[in-house]
Amino acid sequence: MALLPLLPATARAADPPVPPPSAPAARSAVAAMQPGWNMGNTYDAIPDETSWGNPPVTRELLRKVRAQGFKSIRLPVTWGTHQGAAPDYRIDPVWMAKVRQVVDWALEENLYVLLNMHHDSWMWVNNLSTDHDAVLARYKATWTQIAAEFRNAPARLVLESINEPQFSNTSGDDENYRLLAELDKVFHTIVRESGGRNTDRLLVLPTLYTNSEQGRLDALAAELADLRDPMVATTIHFYGWWPFSVNINGYTRFDATSEQDLIAQFDRVHNAFTARGIPVIVGEYALLAYDHNRPGIIEAGEQLKYFEFLGAHARERKLTTMLWDAGQFLNRNTLQWRDPDLFAQIRSSWTTRSGTASTDQVFLSKSGPITGQTLTLNPNGTDFQGLRHGSRTLVQGRDYTLSGDQLTLTAAALTELAGDRAYGVNATLEARFSRGVPWRINVRTFDTPVLSSASGDTTGLTIPTRFRGDMLATMAAKYDDGSNAGPADWADFQQWDASFTAYTDDAIKLTPEFVKSLKDGSRVTLTFHFWSGDTVTYHVTKSGDTVTGTSR
Known part of the structure; x- marks a missing residue:
């Protein structure tokens, strides 16, 4: 065969086609959608809107969301549980009317609405490879009905082809990309040919x-190049560096590794699309393990640093972000934020940077003398302006010193703040910066936690624990031969919630999954790491269906 000339790396045949830039109207619409909020676990819930713990949607909810500064909502909808049989796959008109009502309410509140097909992606659309014609017929029927229902809705209604597309029993990514491109093309044709405002929605x-891996981005770029539609945007989801977002393998902090993972993902998306004039929506973002019902998996200050940095880098890369809220952020019964400090940080990140610090906890040992404590400030481009305790401004030189980014609380100030030195939080300071939200610092009195002997079975082991003002960070598990113990036997540190929990003030619990994974008759040494820096060792042995634990 004839030899082809060697092309520059940027022009190799293997490179994905470069899609044309989106229209200014598309770019301005996506920019106007920033910031966005997901109405998660409601119309995507199975089988109905209240099945996953949230109340019915009200107009007041949409007003609250708008009043809090959100410019758009993403409305995830699972359609398949509200459809009739083939060949029509008729959507229940009562269900369609519910969805329509929420869309209309949101539009009347001057919000953009991103409407999608949600859990259908894994319930039936994922079978496209093995049941191609039936799945495609149902997908076409579903989007034909949605497109017809909303063909004349205002332009602030935006449609998303499918949530988190995935396919089972395929030969690999090449087939997956082909199947997704087929679905997207069908979606595009149906919506555009349905007329009305859908012709340029x-x-x-x-x-x-x-996902934002480069191969995924390249495949979508090829789709866009094929469609050549100026009114198209792209979307990814982001839940953080996985080990940090679920607390496994010792990643308890939003450290340089987590930060670089975020930067790399957002930069790839920017380079693939935004820099080429194609807008990007981060359609879901949060942390995988964040849940108001399960505090402690990710420490509060580390969460704040994550959300602060995420908002800042998304702004830098011109990405529109939509907070995934399944009820863990906004209490939809009271319309109050479950963690006002966390939401204040999220909201501030939409427009500016905030100063943070290496920690939001200062631990004072009750059994020892109080000494000065040093934190590292992360001004993030702001200027440090002082410390406050309630209405009192602390005095530099007497209460604290500042040397570069090293903030030292003096022993005298900490003695006063600790008061009677009861276990737990004795005082909360605010480090204030020239802009953004203050950084809260809890002054805590503690002593090394005490764990007692316990017995249990394959349903788990509850270890009576006196935390004495401290907080659990993570747990390592090793057999006597030095090998890792637990379900995640590739990791020194096991995953919070999968292997252990600490949600009450009187116990640490080992999960059924952890106990069942243990080798019969082999002793396991658990090392519990606490946020004070203290560690406590504990020994567990499983014999048949019985498990025993001791601190000796």
């Missing part, structure tokens, strides 16, 4: 798994 297409 903004449409949103996801990467495979809504």
Whole structure:
């Protein structure tokens, strides 16, 4: 065969086609959608809107969301549980009317609405490879009905082809990309040919798994190059560096590794799309393990640093972000934020940076003398302006010293703040900066936690624990031969919630999954790491269906 000339790396045949830039109207619409909020675990819930713990949607909820500064909502909808049989796959008109009502309410509140097909992606659409014609017929029927229902809705209604697309029983990514491109093309054709305002409505297409790996981005870029539609945007999801977002393998802090992972993902998306004039929506973001019902998995200050940095880098890369809220952020019964400090940080990140510090906890040992404590400030481009305790401004030189980014609380100030030195939080300070939200610092009195002997079975082991003002960070598990113990036997440190929990003030619990994974008759040494820096060792042995634990 004839030899082809060697092309520059940027022009190799293997490179994905470069899609044309989106229209200014598409870019301005996506920019106007920033920031966005997901109405998660409601119309995507199975089988109905209240099945996953949230109350019915009210107009007041939409007003609250708008009043809090959100410019758009993402409305995830699972359609398949509200459809009739083939060949029509008729959507229940009562269900369609519910969805329509929420869309209308949101539009009347001057919000953009991103409407999608949600859990259908894993309930039936994922079978496209093995049941191609039936799945495609149902997908076409579903989007034909949605497109017809909303064909004349205002342009602030935006449609998303499918949530987190995935396919089972395929030969690999090449087939996955082909299947997703087929679905997206069908979606695009149906909506555009349905007429009305759908002829130029903004449409949103996801990467495979809504993932930002380069191969996924390249495949979507090829789709866009094929469609050549100026009113199309792209979407990915982001839940942080996985080990940090679930607290496994010792990643308890939003450290340089987590930060670089975020930067890399947002930069790839920017380079693939935003820099080429194609808008990007981070259609879901949060932390995988964040849940108001399970505090402690990710320490409060580390969460704040994550959300602060995420908002800042998304702004830098011109990405529109939509907070995934399944009820863990906004209490939809009271319309109050469950953690006002966390939401204040999220909201501030939409427009500016905030100063943070290496920690939000200062631990004072009750059994020892109080000494000065040093934190490292992270001004993030702001200027440090002092410390406050309630209405009192602390005095530099007497209460604290500042040397570069090293903030030292003096022993005298800490003695006063600790008061009677009861276990737990004795005082909360605010480090104030020239802009953004203050950084809260809890002054805590503690002593090394005490764990007592316990017995249990394959349903788990409850270890009576006196925390004495401290907080659990993570747990390592090793057999006597030095090998790792637990379900995640590749990791020194096991995953919070999967292997252990600490949600009450009187116990640490080992999960059934952890106990069942243990080798019969082999002793396991657990090392519990606490946020004070203290560690406590504990020994567990399983014999048949019985498990015993001792601190000796």
